Amino acid sequence: MDVDLRKIRYFVAVAERLHFGRAAEELHIAQPVLSRQIKALESELKVQLFRRDRRSTELTPAGEQLLADARPLLASAAAMRRRAVRAARVADTFTVGFMPGLIVTDAVRTLAARHPDLDIEVVRTSWEDQADVVRDGRVDVSHVRMPVDPAGLETVPLLTEQRVVVLPGNHRLAGKESVGIADLADERLLQNPDAVPEWRDIVAARGARERWSQPLIHTTEEKLEHVAAQRGVVVLPLSAAMFYTRPDISYVPVNDIPPSHVCLAWANGRHHGLVEEYVGIAVGSAGGSGRADADEHPRR
Incomplete structure (x- = not known):
């Protein structure tokens, strides 16, 4: 049937x-x-x-x-x-997705230089839709922050970077060289705790009640507004925190949790030349393991 x-x-x-x-x-x-x-x-x-x-x-x-x-x-x-329509109408268009804080300029410029007639577009994604935009054809390839649901996707590791906690500027932990995740157990988390499972584990180990924002706050900009208003804290990859640096907040490295992993993702089975070429460019630009560290960065 x-x-x-x-x-x-x-x-x-x-x-x-x-x-x-x-x-x-x-x-x-x-x-x-x-x-x-x-x-x-x-x-x-x-x-x-x-x-x-x-x-x-x-x-x-x-x-x-x-x-x-x-x-x-x-x-x-x-x-x-959507992919069929794009293939028929915009064969000379290639779209790259990226999460806040991730810079795709070098890879996009290299691809553009190799294909002068190619119209390359970039799309900002979010924690909630970063995988969906790949599956539904809105982008050809995307820079995603793990973890993502792997269904329908192919991925390749790109880089890792330290995670930091973003605090109000006058917070008791602001200005420290680093903190541990246990230092944040009593804080209200302004994001989905699934994004910081280490925080959830330490709260559960203490038998305490999880304090996190409900309903969820979706954009990084909104989260930082709430941080500045002293309504809680958020744990972000270093690049995202630095991208949104502002004078009324502070970020401090969290020294005992794993780094944030960034991958390239594309739809399963899509092995056309431009996707493979872009992946090769981006992985090469990241320098293999592509590690982004917090050394020497200011803690505002």
Whole structure:
């Protein structure tokens, strides 16, 4: 049986809202049409996807499984369509993604010098979307900070760099040569603790309650605003902290946690010449292991 992606999109809209009327409004179709499409999908799959009564709509176990599978399926289909359109319309365009603090200028300039007719674009990514922009075709290759979900990606190590804690300028630890992760156990973390598992481990070992920002603060700029306002601290790779240096904050190396690892990532199976050429340029520019250290950097 062929899968009808339109029906799958309709199903996801209902499953995410658990309301046929609101889903129909979002999809810009009439509710009876939506209901017929869902019934047709259930008939094709030979399963019941929703339990409905006058007061509520709920997913069945089959519906929950389909929702889990449908999201990556739709994302993959969108990425396939986007890459096909780019290949047809912008064959002379190459797009590089990068995380804040990572400088891609040298590699981009080298590729541009080799291909004068190539239009090279750069896209700033974030912790939340740095892998997604590769999978969905928005970029051809991206400089990512590990860890990332490896599904659908190929990666190669590029460099490592020390991590630092960013503190308010008048914080008790500001100005120290270095700190340990245990020194931060009582601080409020202004980022997803998954990005600093060492902090989470030390808090758990002490039997203390995790204090971190909820809802999550997404951009580095917003995190630093909260740091300056003395609402917490954030642990960043050195290059990101230096990129956003400002007079009302301080950064101090954390001496007992692993460094930040930076890799190049591209979509699995995409071995066309420009991707391979850019990877070779970037890895060569990083000097093999490509280590970025904190030596002699000012601690503001």
